[in-house]
Amino acid sequence: MEGNDVKRISRLTAILTQLQTKRRLTATSLADKFGVSTRTIYRDIKTLEKAGVPVLTEEGKGYMLMEGYRIPPVMFTxxxxxxxxxxxxxxxxxxxxxxxxxxxxxxxxxxxxxxxxxxxxxxxxxxxxxxxxxLNQERNSSNLSELQSALTNYKLVRIRYINKEGSTTDRIIEPFAILSAENWYLIAWCRLRKEFRFFRPDRIQNMEVLSENFEPHNLTLQEYFDKYQ
Structure with missing residues (x-):
């Protein structure tokens, strides 16, 4: 097998992996990632389609795999x-x-x-x-998994929160981002204060993820920092 053939097979496999892990990908982003032209990506997508992979094309938006389609698990080195x-x-x-x-x-x-x-x-x-x-690391919270789920599903969260001064308040928040420094921090829109606030999960005394959804905040994390920090 020629070297170019090996490279192409490797790229096709990588594109499949990318399609399974990302909801939508553009030809431009794939071309940049693999260092090839968009024309090459178009050919690769057609090759995958001919091989029976259900790649869907949204005009002007990019490619995605048909809902429910799964490729065999990738073998790790x-x-x-x-x-x-x-x-x-x-x-x-x-x-x-x-x-x-x-x-x-x-x-x-x-x-x-x-x-x-x-x-x-x-x-x-x-x-x-x-x-x-x-080995003996202190565990001071157990809220992160539920907060991650609320963030990605745009679910409101009701919390009882104690601040650094020791005051307790009940709030409804809209999770936006999660950061890690010495501790975990949640950035969320606080409906009580009507602004974005930082919350430490270990200071949340009680928490309930509500069934009600909130309208997603239309900005990236970097745009948040540019605007509010």
């Missing part, structure tokens, strides 16, 4: 599997218990699709790798 195991130790430093639980469950699912030879090595590495600061 040994080095990629090792990187995930090391990342797991860094996740254990996190102060939110729900985040740690969800990551551990995701790692277990990833391990289940590894080839047995890599799976055994990944398990060995997990047993032999420890990040000292992670």
């Amino acid at each position: 040994e080095n990629q599997a090792n990187a995930l195991i090391l990342a797991e130790q860094l996740v254990l430093k996190n102060k939110d218990a729900s985040f740690i639980r969800d990551y551990a469950e995701a790692i277990d699912k990833i391990k289940s699709i590894l080839r047995y030879s890599i799976q055994d090595k990944a398990n060995l590495l997990a047993e032999r790798t420890r990040y000292d600061e992670a």
Whole structure:
């Protein structure tokens, strides 16, 4: 097989992966990512279509996979599997218990699709790798997973929040972004204060994700910082 053929097969596989992980992709963004022309991407998409992959084209918007279509799981290399195991130790430093639980469950699912030879090595590495600061890390919240879900599904959240002065208020918020520094921080539109506010998940005493949706805020995270910070 010629070198160009190998490159093209690799690119086609990568495009499939991208289509499965992103809701919509443009020919321009794919061309930039893979360092080829948009004409090459057009040809690649037609090749995938001829192979039976249900790629949908939205005029002027881009490409997406038909709802419900799934490609077989990607096989990780040994080095990629090792990187995930090391990342797991860094996740254990996190102060939110729900985040740690969800990551551990995701790692277990990833391990289940590894080839047995890599799976055994990944398990060995997990047993032999420890990040000292992670061993006895204090967990001071368990709200992050629900906040992530509320953010991506545009759900209102009712919280009882205690601020740094010790005052408690009941609020309804519209989650916008999640940041990590020494602690996790949630940026949300506060309906009580009628402005964007920072909230620390570990200061949320009670929380309920409501069934009611809010109108998505039409700005990116960078645009938020440019406008409000």
